[in-house]
Amino acid sequence: MNQPATRGLAPRHVHATVQAAVLTTGVAAAVSLRIAAGGSMPAASYPAAILFAGALMALSFGAGWRFTVDRHWRGSVGAGIAGAAVLVLAWATAAPHVPLTGGQHLGMLLVWSPVVALVAAAEEVALRGALFGALLEAGGAPLAIAVTSVAFGLMHVPLYGWGALPLDVAAGVLLGGLRLLSGGVAAPAVAHVLADLAGGWLG
Amino acid sequence: MSGKTDTAGQAWIVMAAGAVGxxxxxxxxxxxxxxxxxxxxxxxxxxxxxxGSPPPLSASATYFATAFPAAEVQTGETPPQAQVLMMAGTFSAPSTVTVAVTPVAPPAPPPRGMLQDGNAYRVSATTGGQELQPSPQNPVTVELLGSGSSSALVLYASSGDGWTALRTFNLGCGITFEAVAPKLGYFALFRTAGAPSSGGFPIGIVVAILGALIVIATLVLARFAAARRR
Known part of the structure; x- marks a missing residue:
């Protein structure tokens, strides 16, 4: 007689594994929703981006993630700023020149910035918050880092093409390390938001 | 304490790997x-x-051709509607080379079954009134911005008599397209005629299904979270 596949696993691990699987499915649906709602230019659609962020936040809250402020928050923010510096410097040192964006784009950037910050924060809450926590419990840090990094890369392929995959996976590894070091989502969220904003304001 | 130290050590290794990558x-x-x-x-x-108004912009730059540098010439819009990227040594001439990118009327009718998207551009390199072509080892890269009506465009090249499709890459945001061109001449983006630029697909139904899937996933997750708290 066949034994259940989960034989020998503690219920906590089983729960965490199922939770991670449902979360991953939900994140994939959220990405598809963004593409479907974004028309011919999903990567530039603000309504699609806001819808996407809302879906990620709903999934994360459903999974039990809650916003909390602990006594180490200053350290987490500092680690996030340092992480952003690494993300931006890796890009800036490879680019031959980093011109400042002209004034004609200022109005556009003022609208763009909060939407980008919202999307980046929601991605971190979903991936490095809810999903990372479930995977940490299901299989430990290596599994959590690997799955969230690959998911981070894959979720951007429909928007930016396969060229985005290696860079986003590497960024996911760095952000996962920040999550592991700080124990919370604040550090990777700060790093991700600042790096994305730098892409618009400096690039 | 040791567990925390181990985790911190792991985290630093992971971050270093990410940064190097x-x-x-x-x-x-x-x-x-x-x-x-x-x-x-x-x-x-x-x-x-x-x-139209405002009109599209042109661009040109002049280089010493005895040691032609890696360079790019791009039109003045933000983002540029057309640009050409060249490697060091792309052109060789005794004096200077002027590379120009100019919006022009299409030199030939669209390929069968295709519709032009945006402007055609002429990319030229001249020295002393004579046209140059890139060296065979150093083809140029042409990038054109789409008009925004479609994200499925193909870059075509022409020397004035018909169009030839180039192997096209969609760059980043789905609005800029790039191809390597062994010869200078005319370039334009085309999309398949009859292919809807947007719409034509029951997007509303797809969005509704995906929204329902997300709601179901959220409810399942909430049940799990509640069960774990008990």
Whole structure:
């Protein structure tokens, strides 16, 4: 007689594994929703981006993630700023020149910035918050880092093409390390938001 | 205490691996591909069509051809509607070379079954009134911005008599397209005629199904979370 596949696993691990699987499915649906709602230019659609962020936040809250402020928050923010510096410097040192964006784009950037910050924060809450926590419990840090990094890369392929995959996976590894070091989502969220904003304001 | 130290050690190793990977990868990827790590693409301003107002812009630059540098010439819109990227040694001539990118009327009718998207551009390199072509070892890279009506465009080249499709890459935000061109001449983006630029697909139904899937996933997750708290 066949034994259940989960034989020998503690219920906590089983729960965490199922939770991670449902979360991953939900994140994939959220990405598809963004593409479907974004028309011919999903990567530039603000309504699609806001819808996407809302879906990620709903999934994360459903999974039990809650916003909390602990006594180490200053350290987490500092680690996030340092992480952003690494993300931006890796890009800036490879680019031959980093011109400042002209004034004609200022109005556009003022609208763009909060939407980008919202999307980046929601991605971190979903991936490095809810999903990372479930995977940490299901299989430990290596599994959590690997799955969230690959998911981070894959979720951007429909928007930016396969060229985005290696860079986003590497960024996911760095952000996962920040999550592991700080124990919370604040550090990777700060790093991700600042790096994305730098892409618009400096690039 | 030891567990915390182990975790911190793991975290530093992971971050170092990520940082090294990023530094190396940024040197390998094309300069304009994808936005920093994600983030929205900044919406492009309205496309400037030839004959419209404001008109599309031209660009030109002059280089010493005895040691032709790696260079790019791009039109003045933000983002540029057309640009050409050249490697060091692309042109050789005894004096200077002027590279120009100019919006022009299409030199030939569209390929069968295709519709032009945006302007045609002429890319030329001249020295002393004589036209040059890139060396065979150093083809140029042409990048054209789409008008925003479609993200499925193909870059075509022409020397004045018909169009030839080039192997086209969609850069980053789905609005800029790039191809390597062994010869200079005319370039334009085309999309399949009859292919809807947008719409034509029951997007509303797809969005509703995906929204329902997300709601179901959220409810399942909430049940799990509640069960674990008990």
């Amino acid at each position: 990023l530094v190396l990868l940024w040197r390998l990827v094309p300069p304009t591909s994808p936005p920093l790590y994600d983030g929205l693409c900044t919406p492009a301003p309205p496309y400037r069509h030839l004959g």
